[in-house]
Amino acid sequence: xxxxxxxGVTAVGCYAVKLLGLLVPAGALEQPLVRRLAALLPVALLxxxxxxxxxxxxxxxxxxxxxxxxxxxxVALLLRAxxxxxxxxxxxxxxxxxxxxx
Amino acid sequence: MRGVTxxxxxxxxxxxxxxxxxxxxxxxxxDALGVGVAVGLSGFAFGVTSAGSGLTLAQTCALSLLVFTxxxxxxxxxxxxxxxxxxTAAAGAFFLGMRNAFYGLRLSQLLAxxxxxxxxxxxxxxxxxxxxxxxxxxxxxxxxxxxxxxxxLYVLWNLTTLxxxxxxxxxxxxxxxxxxxxxxxxxxxLLAPMLRTTTERAVAALAVLLGLGLLPVLPAGxxxxxxxxxxxxxxxxxxxxxxxxxAGRGEGER
Numbered sequence: 001x002x003x004x005x006x007x008g009v010t011a012v013g014c015y016a017v018k019l020l021g022l023l024v025p026a027g028a029l030e031q032p033l034v035r036r037l038a039a040l041l042p043v044a045l046l047x048x049x050x051x052x053x054x055x056x057x058x059x060x061x062x063x064x065x066x067x068x069x070x071x072x073x074x075v076a077l078l079l080r081a082x083x084x085x086x087x088x089x090x091x092x093x094x095x096x097x098x099x100x101x102x
Numbered sequence: 103m104r105g106v107t108x109x110x111x112x113x114x115x116x117x118x119x120x121x122x123x124x125x126x127x128x129x130x131x132x133d134a135l136g137v138g139v140a141v142g143l144s145g146f147a148f149g150v151t152s153a154g155s156g157l158t159l160a161q162t163c164a165l166s167l168l169v170f171t172x173x174x175x176x177x178x179x180x181x182x183x184x185x186x187x188x189x190t191a192a193a194g195a196f197f198l199g200m201r202n203a204f205y206g207l208r209l210s211q212l213l214a215x216x217x218x219x220x221x222x223x224x225x226x227x228x229x230x231x232x233x234x235x236x237x238x239x240x241x242x243x244x245x246x247x248x249x250x251x252x253x254x255l256y257v258l259w260n261l262t263t264l265x266x267x268x269x270x271x272x273x274x275x276x277x278x279x280x281x282x283x284x285x286x287x288x289x290x291x292l293l294a295p296m297l298r299t300t301t302e303r304a305v306a307a308l309a310v311l312l313g314l315g316l317l318p319v320l321p322a323g324x325x326x327x328x329x330x331x332x333x334x335x336x337x338x339x340x341x342x343x344x345x346x347x348x349a350g351r352g353e354g355e356r
Contacts, residue, residue: 003161006188010178011168013192014199018171019224021206022215030207033337038204039296040305040333045198046173046293047306048313048329053180053286059318069283070290077294083140087147090287095280 069094124240134234134250141172141230142258147284148175149266154276155183159267166263170256171228173292174199176285177326186323194326205232212236212244226252229292301340308332 054070055061072093076086145166152162157179165175174195181191206227212235215223226248235248270276297303309332316325 002188003157003182006178006182006192007161007164007168009189009192010165010174010195010199013196014169014171014174014202015225017196017200017203018206018227019221021203021208021227022210022220022224024203024207035204036337037333038201040302040337041330042173042198042201043293043296043302043305044309044330044332045177045194045326046289046296047309047332048326049177049180049194050286050289050293051310051313052184052317052326053289054283055314056184056317058184059322061314061317065280066283066286069280070286073283073287073290074294077291083291084144086291087144087284087287090283091280093280094283095278098278098280 065094065097068097125243130243130246134247138251138254142255145259145262146266149263150270150281151285152179153267153270155179162267166260171199181323184322190323202227305332305336
C-alpha cells in the first residue's frame with residue numbers, strides 16, 4: 001500500500017509540474033537565478049543517485065560488481081555509444097564480474 | 103490523448119508564415135521517430151529494474167503510464183527498494199521532475215497550444231520531446247516533432263516497461279544478471295551530457311560527496327534530497343566569488 005501511495009504522489013506531482021510549465025505565463029519563471037537552479041538541480045540529483053545506486057547496500061557503502069559495470073558504462077559514454085549500449089555495457093560487465101565471483 | 107494533440111497540431115500550422123525553406127515534414131518525422139524509438143526501448147531497463155526492486159507488475163506499469171518521466175521513475179523505485187519512506191522517495195522523484203516545468207515554459211511558446219489542449223499535451227513534456235521540438239525551425243515542424251516523439255515514446259516506453267517487468271519476473275534473480283546496474287547506468291547516461299562547465303561538474307562532485315557521505319547516517323532517501331542542495335550551494339559560492347572579483351559582468355555561462 002505504501003508503494004501505491006508513493007506512486008500516486010509522484011504521478012500527481014510530476015504531472016502538475018509538467019502542466020505548470022504550459023500554463024504559467026511566459027516570463028514568470030524566467031529569472032536567471034531560477035533558471036540556473038532548475039538546470040543544476042537535476043545535475044545534483046542524478047550525480048547523487050548514480051553514486052548511491054552504484055555503491056550503496058542498504059545504508060552501507062560497498063565496492064562490488066556494480067562499480068565495474070558503471071565504470072564500463074562511463075567508458076561507453078566517453079566513446080559516445082548510444083544510450084541502450086551504455087546500459088547494456090553496465091549490465092553485461094556487472095553480470096560477468098559476478099559470474100567470476102566478484 | 104494522442105488524437106487531440108494531433109488535431110491541435112495540424113490546423114492553422116501552415117498558415118503561420120512558415121518560410122519556404124522550412125524542413126520537410128518527413129525529415130521531422132524521421133528525427134522524431136529516431137529519438138522516440140531509441141529512448142522508448144529503454145523502458146525495458148525500467149521494467150526490469152522496477153520489478154527487480156520488488157514492485158508488482160501493476161505498480162511498474164502504473165509508473166510508466168502515469169509518471170512518464172524516466173529519471174523520476176528510476177529514482178522512485180530505487181528509493182523504495184532501499185527501504186525509503188514513500189513520501190521521501192516521492193520527493194526525490196518529484197524534484198527530478200521539476201525540470202519539466204521549464205521545458206513546458208519553452209514549449210508553450212513554440213507550440214502555441216489552445217488552453218484545452220494543454221492538459222493533454224502536458225504528459226508528454228519531457229527531455230526527449232523538448233529536445234526534438236526545440237531543434238525544429240518552424241511552428242509546424244515543432245508541432246510534428248513534439249507529437250511524433252511524444253506518441254512513439256509513450257507507446258514504446260509503456261510497452262517495453264511491461265515486457266521488461268514480465269521478463270524480470272520470468273528470470274527471477276535480476277541481480278545475478280547484472281540488472282541492478284541498469285539504474286545507475288541510466289542516471290549516468292542522463293547526467294553525462296549535462297556536465298559541460300566547471301559549475302556543473304562542481305555541483306555533481308559535491309552531490310556525490312553529500313549523497314555517499316550522508317548515506318550511513320540519514321534515513322534512506324533523505325541523503326539524495328540533501329545532495330540536491332549542492333546546486334544552490336555551488337551557485338551561491340560562485341556568485342560570491344564573482345562579486346569578490348568585483349567585476350560587474352556575469353560569468354558568461356548560461
